[in-house]
Amino acid sequence: xxxxxxxxxxxxxxxxxxxxLSAQQYLTRQGNITFDxxxxxxxxxxxxxxxxxxYDAASGKLGVQVLMTSFVFxxxxxxxxxxxxxxxxxxxxxxxxxxxYTKGRAVGELTIHGVTKEIDxxxxxxxxxxxxxxxxxxxxxxxxFGIDIPKTVADKIEKDAKTTVDCTMKLRK
Amino acid sequence: xxxxxxxxxxxxxxxxxxxQEDLFDLLEEEQPQTQxxxxxxxxxxxxxxxxxxxxxxxVLQYVIAHRFGSFTDDYLYNxxxxxxxxxxxxxxxxxxxxxxxxxxxxxxxxxADGFMKYKALQQRTGSNAFPFSLTWHSSINYRGARYTDxxxxxxxxxxxxxxxxxxxxxxxxxxxxxxxxxxxxxxxVPSKQDPNTSLHTTFGGxxxxxxxxxxxxxxxxxxxxxxxxxxxxxxxxxxxxxxETGGHVFQIHLSNTRAMSNPYWLSRNTFSALxxxxxxxxxxxxxxxVR
Numbered sequence: 001x002x003x004x005x006x007x008x009x010x011x012x013x014x015x016x017x018x019x020x021l022s023a024q025q026y027l028t029r030q031g032n033i034t035f036d037x038x039x040x041x042x043x044x045x046x047x048x049x050x051x052x053x054x055y056d057a058a059s060g061k062l063g064v065q066v067l068m069t070s071f072v073f074x075x076x077x078x079x080x081x082x083x084x085x086x087x088x089x090x091x092x093x094x095x096x097x098x099x100x101y102t103k104g105r106a107v108g109e110l111t112i113h114g115v116t117k118e119i120d121x122x123x124x125x126x127x128x129x130x131x132x133x134x135x136x137x138x139x140x141x142x143x144x145f146g147i148d149i150p151k152t153v154a155d156k157i158e159k160d161a162k163t164t165v166d167c168t169m170k171l172r173k
Numbered sequence: 174x175x176x177x178x179x180x181x182x183x184x185x186x187x188x189x190x191x192x193q194e195d196l197f198d199l200l201e202e203e204q205p206q207t208q209x210x211x212x213x214x215x216x217x218x219x220x221x222x223x224x225x226x227x228x229x230x231x232v233l234q235y236v237i238a239h240r241f242g243s244f245t246d247d248y249l250y251n252x253x254x255x256x257x258x259x260x261x262x263x264x265x266x267x268x269x270x271x272x273x274x275x276x277x278x279x280x281x282x283x284x285a286d287g288f289m290k291y292k293a294l295q296q297r298t299g300s301n302a303f304p305f306s307l308t309w310h311s312s313i314n315y316r317g318a319r320y321t322d323x324x325x326x327x328x329x330x331x332x333x334x335x336x337x338x339x340x341x342x343x344x345x346x347x348x349x350x351x352x353x354x355x356x357x358x359x360x361x362v363p364s365k366q367d368p369n370t371s372l373h374t375t376f377g378g379x380x381x382x383x384x385x386x387x388x389x390x391x392x393x394x395x396x397x398x399x400x401x402x403x404x405x406x407x408x409x410x411x412x413x414x415x416x417e418t419g420g421h422v423f424q425i426h427l428s429n430t431r432a433m434s435n436p437y438w439l440s441r442n443t444f445s446a447l448x449x450x451x452x453x454x455x456x457x458x459x460x461x462x463v464r
Contacts, residue, residue, distance in 0.1 A: 025196060025199070027199055050206070052199075052200045053200075054196055054197065054199045054200055056196050059196075061196050061197075063196065063197045063199075063200050064200075065200040065201075067206065069208055069211075070206075074462070075229070075232075075462045076228070076229020076230065076232060076267075076270065076462075077228075077229060077232065077420065077460055077462075079211075079229075080211050080212050081419075083211060083212075084211070084212050084384070085384045085385065085417075088384075090345075090346040091346070096200070098197055148384075150418075152418065152419070153419055172199075
């Protein structure tokens with residue numbers, strides 16, 4: 001009887017450790033995301049330094065999220081137009097990726113401008129002690145996300161925006 | 174006892190599972206960031222009135238404005254009033270994201286002006302929210318036109334000043350309104366009984382119809398609308414549309430004003446829409462990022 005009780009107790013403790021182990025989560029709120037939709041005629045480049053990213057080492061789940069209004073452009077008017085006329089930040093305040101990281105690829109759902117697309121892009125994820133560094137670069141086809149580009153400016157904006165993600169996440173304690 | 178332990182174990186296990194599912198919720202748990210409300214109005218000017226907006230830092234803005242002839246003034250003969258166009262040109266610069274200085278020249282009484290604008294308060298949402306924007310606007314205006322009253326005027330007679338505090342609020346993505354109380358000061362008035370300084374309040378608003386098109390309207394009330402020489406002044410007002418295309422804002426409007434320098438349309442407007450004095454006009458702004 002005693003033995004059985006001890007066994008149960010040990011089992012519970014084991015479960016407890018398992019729970020903690022699987023909760024090895026890494027998080028940042030200061031991730032960098034840039035995109036470049038510039039053409040030879042117009043320099044269209046923006047950077048956000050306040051993206052959030054989260055990674056769970058046990059399950060490989062990876063999430064990245066950014067507020068559209070946190071993107072800073074060189075030109076104030078371009079930034080205003082980006083938010084007001086293109087990505088419509090008031091209606092769609094965030095862009096997000098939710099998926100997994102496995103063997104050099106980030107696979108999951110990318111949501112921009114309220115439109116969700118499956119993506120499968122190359123990425124690097126390096127664990128270094130308490131830190132996880134996520135880096136990736138991939139094209140985002142603007143038309144895929146229902147972002148309307150008027151004909152008059154179509155030749156100034158690249159159809160695929162080169163997007164980079166550079167986030168260093170810290171272990172959550 | 175066994176049961177209790179099993180239950181405990183299950184509880185821990187359940188916690189672990191739920192932690193998995195809640196991973197992405199961590200992304201949502203962001204501290205609400207303070208955000209400045211942008212684009213309350215499309216332009217730095219509504220029709221005649223200044224809005225709370227300034228050009229961004231290092232932005233050079235060129236505004237060209239026209240007010241055409243009245244509908245009652247041989248309209249077709251004057252090519253829809255275009256033959257009687259009055260013009261104002263303005264060049265201004267955003268010293269930083271809040272401070273703006275500029276100069277202008279209007280053909281009505283050959284008035285040259287200099288102005289400054291400062292965004293004292295900005296509407297914000299988020300953790301440090303603030304309900305409205307407040308922009309200060311001051312102008313100094315020099316009348317270049319010769320006087321025809323036979324009096325030998327000194328240089329200072331030609332100057333007039335205007336100051337206003339522009340309170341603006343963007344209620345939602347489409348609707349923005351503003352109230353701008355202010356004063357106009359004339360260095361010269363017809364007689365001693367007439368006040369040199371009058372109070373004015375401008376009411377304005379815009380409603381966005383779609384991403385690039387908005388309806389606008391404004392009117393201004395004043396404290397004294399008659400002078401001892403018998404002249405009476407009307408309430409200036411107008412309605413218009415804003416059309417935005419890339420770096421341009423086109424503002425096409427119908428108003429009862431022809432003067433475009435602030436003291437002149439605010440406190441010296443003699444036209445009344447009631448007797449058909451309506452003028453078609455436009456403002457076009459173009460911005461250049463120079464720094």
